[in-house]
Amino acid sequence: MSFFDSEKLQNTQKANLDALQQISGKVFETFGKFSQLQLKALQASTDEHFEGLHKLLSVRDPQSFTRLQASLVQPTAQAERLQAFNREVYELISGT
Numbered sequence: 001m002s003f004f005d006s007e008k009l010q011n012t013q014k015a016n017l018d019a020l021q022q023i024s025g026k027v028f029e030t031f032g033k034f035s036q037l038q039l040k041a042l043q044a045s046t047d048e049h050f051e052g053l054h055k056l057l058s059v060r061d062p063q064s065f066t067r068l069q070a071s072l073v074q075p076t077a078q079a080e081r082l083q084a085f086n087r088e089v090y091e092l093i094s095g096t
Contacts, residue, residue, distance in 0.1 A: 030096040037092070041085050 059065045
């Protein structure tokens, strides 16, 4: 009489391997989504910075420069973008 049921052990190992494969697939899927989110945020940030530089190059007088400087530094807009990014990251993590 054997202490181990080889068929039961084999079925358990197969189930564990299947579970590991599913977890690995989910991790890679989430990593891909996170990478896309980071690239999207980087692209938006780069576009915004170049747009600001183009506006800066078009300034001709000190008053326009002051108005432009005030419009470019908007902490609420930056905070909203950061909050939206963090919300998307949280959704990815909680979905995983």
